[in-house]
Amino acid sequence: MRTYTCGACGHRVYFENISCVRCGHMLGFDAERLEVVTLTASGQNDEYIQIARHEPAQSYRFCLNAGHGVCNWLAPKTGGAELCVACSLNRTIPNLQEPGNLAAWGEFELAKKRLIYQLLRFGLPVDATHIGRHKLTFDFARDTTTGHLDGVISVDMLEADSVWREQQKQLFQEPYRSLLGHLRHESGHFYWMLLVEGTGHLDRFRSLFGDDTLDYSNALASYHDTGPVANWQELHVSAYACAHPWEDWAETWAHYLHMVDALDTSEEWGLEPRARGLVFGSFWPFKISDIYREETFEALMERWIPLTLSLNSLSRSMGHADYYPFVISDPVRKKLGFVHEVIRNGGAQLGQRTTATPRRPRRSKAR
Numbered sequence: 431m432r433t434y435t436c437g438a439c440g441h442r443v444y445f446e447n448i449s450c451v452r453c454g455h456m457l458g459f460d461a462e463r464l465e466v467v468t469l470t471a472s473g474q475n476d477e478y479i480q481i482a483r484h485e486p487a488q489s490y491r492f493c494l495n496a497g498h499g500v501c502n503w504l505a506p507k508t509g510g511a512e513l514c515v516a517c518s519l520n521r522t523i524p525n526l527q528e529p530g531n532l533a534a535w536g537e538f539e540l541a542k543k544r545l546i547y548q549l550l551r552f553g554l555p556v557d558a559t560h561i562g563r564h565k566l567t568f569d570f571a572r573d574t575t576t577g578h579l580d581g582v583i584s585v586d587m588l589e590a591d592s593v594w595r596e597q598q599k600q601l602f603q604e605p606y607r608s609l610l611g612h613l614r615h616e617s618g619h620f621y622w623m624l625l626v627e628g629t630g631h632l633d634r635f636r637s638l639f640g641d642d643t644l645d646y647s648n649a650l651a652s653y654h655d656t657g658p659v660a661n662w663q664e665l666h667v668s669a670y671a672c673a674h675p676w677e678d679w680a681e682t683w684a685h686y687l688h689m690v691d692a693l694d695t696s697e698e699w700g701l702e703p704r705a706r707g708l709v710f711g712s713f714w715p716f717k718i719s720d721i722y723r724e725e726t727f728e729a730l731m732e733r734w735i736p737l738t739l740s741l742n743s744l745s746r747s748m749g750h751a752d753y754y755p756f757v758i759s760d761p762v763r764k765k766l767g768f769v770h771e772v773i774r775n776g777g778a779q780l781g782q783r784t785t786a787t788p789r790r791p792r793r794s795k796a797r
């Protein structure tokens with residue numbers, strides 16, 4: 431994640447900020463420019479004017495959900511929509527009269543904003559209704575099963591309870607569990623339908639991940655009965671990825687998104703251990719590539735592994751568990767490379783679909 435500069439005082443400001451800690455000016459995220467902008471009230475209705483040193487001032491409105499304190503994004507400048515592009519994807523929000531729901535929803539919104547930001551950086555559509563496909567849609571509710579069905583991501587609000595989340599982690603022996611991880615995983619099911627199903631990528635997907643026509647419900651039931659295969663670490667990025675090729679894809683997809691965000695952040699803060707030497711396969715240090723659009727997969731991996739090793743060592747120095755509790759085997763590396771390729775070809779791929787395969791009902795039960 432990038433950091434930004436307050437347009438009024440020049441202080442460093444962050445993606446999640448609603449105001450500058452130094453000068454107090456309001457901040458909002460402009461999803462069209464993918465930038466935090468500094469604002470001052472115009473005195474007219476709900477309009478705010480951007481304070482910028484080197485640009486003409488623009489006027490903005492905050493997303494309607496800013497009123498609930500769960501969104502710092504700005505409404506689109508044209509079209510009159512009251513919600514920002516990320517909040518417009520919500521179909522259901524929890525009952526805000528019930529205690530705890532507002533805080534839980536706020537936590538999920540923070541994670542969701544990070545996901546949507548990434549999808550926009552990749553240039554992936556969050557709404558594919560213009561080509562007769564689904565729109566990414568979120569249902570935040572109590573007493574639901576976290577999962578994905580035909581473009582709709584259902585999220586159980588209980589997951590925002592950190593004590594419960596830790597219990598689930600222990601129960602399922604998961605080294606990693608987070609709200610952002612859930613949302614990234616579930617978005618993987620949505621983009622599988624858009625970028626892999628019925629496209630020229632499907633054969634290669636099957637050769638790497640396995641036969642996706644395997645009965646999904648039986649596969650999940652069997653996974654929950656018997657657990658992962660003994661050698662899962664040689665083949666999959668997580669134990670849950672053994673459950674079905676769709677789950678393997680969603681786990682690998684989420685992992686790729688973790689990697690790209692973490693690398694983008696480390697670049698922003700100058701944290702990369704590769705600064706010690708020249709990295710083969712990358713243009714660095716002569717040119718910094720946009721990790722979302724330009725960096726090759728090989729260069730990305732060359733940057734990723736040393737970064738995770740150093741971050742694990744830093745975590746241990748503080749007495750914490752490993753920052754990155756994963757092992758990238760050769761098959762997992764190939765699967766990550768496939769996700770990279772599919773995302774890069776995403777835009778073109780959407781216009782070059784081969785056959786439209788019949789839609790099967792699917793429900794993924796998140797880890």
Ligand SMILES: [Zn+2]
Nearest residue numbers: 436439450453
């Ligand atoms: Zn400031």
Ligand SMILES: [Zn+2]
Nearest residue numbers: 493501514517
């Ligand atoms: Zn919003």
Ligand SMILES: [Zn+2]
Nearest residue numbers: 677680794795
């Ligand atoms: Zn899933």
